[in-house]
Amino acid sequence: MKVFNNKNQLSNCVDKFKTNSKAIGFVPTMGALHNGHLSLVEKGLLENDFIVVSIFVNPTQFNNKEDLERYPRTVNRDLALLETVSKSKIIVFIPSIEDIYEDKVSSEAFAFDGLEHEMEGAFRPGHFDGVGTVVKRLLEIVRPDNAYFGEKDFQQLQIIKKMIELHKLTTKIVGCAIYRADDGLAMSSRNERLKPNYRKAAPFIYKTLKDAKKKFGTDSAKEVTEWVENQFKKHELLELEYFLIADIKTLKPVKRKSTKKTYRAFIAAYADDIRLIDNIALN
Secondary structure: OEEEOOHHHHHHHHHHHHHOOOOEEEEEEOOOOOHHHHHHHHHHHHHOOEEEEEEOOOHHHOOOHHHHHHOOOOHHHHHHHHHHHOOOOEEEEOOOHHHHHOOOOOOOOOOOOOHHHOOHHHHOOOHHHHHHHHHHHHHHHHOOOEEEEEHHHHHHHHHHHHHHHHOOOOOEEEEEOOOEOOOOOEOOHHHHHOOHHHHHHOOHHHHHHHHHHHHHOOOOHHHHHHHHHHHHHOOOOEEEEEEEEEEOOOOOEOOOOOOOOOEEEEEEEEEOOEEEEEEEEOO
16 A cells, blocks of 8 residues: 655656556545545445545644644554555555645635535634635645545535536545444544543434434424424433534525425534534435
């Protein structure tokens, strides 16, 4: 398994693949890999000759400095996990901050047709400018044919697709189903930081989403939202930050259901000081 720490070295490797007409997939990560990441890599290997996996904790997408400092860094473990998938078809890119941002660690200002102002954007100012900056830069360096993103960060997925469209980039963005633990909790690097009692309680998030989906078949979006809020008010450990039902194209909250639109329910909740997000397709 090849590991590059320098963008020029990686670029030379990519050039050789492209000269030989090899298809290149890309899975950008911030490390602390888990089975959810590996599922993206496995899907990518089915559709490409080689996969580039980046490991880079991007400073500009954290609006909380403490969250950035606490983010787990487990590079040796990450490399060992990737080798369980393939030792010959995975290229790992572990760039420095200077490699990505050169002499100025700051975000580019993006407009994503308003997608950036909904949900996560409302609670994490500047977050999607940071995401857009690093993903665009990585795509320019890696130059993949296909890039793979999990639907757990559905808003991020839609924003990256919009960025591809607006900036006329050629990479195809592939959304992949949420990978869940056996008890339903969406896989996340943050899960490792959950205290045992909070980890035991966390699957309540997905259970509530599934119940909300059932209710959405007969109840209004407002009624479902109020029901979810009441469920969390009664929970001893989990604190709801937001729950909303949105049109998947605009990400704007639904006011009145329409059979011509596709909806998804989105949730963010705190388990102690760990912020967890999840979502579910409703129709």
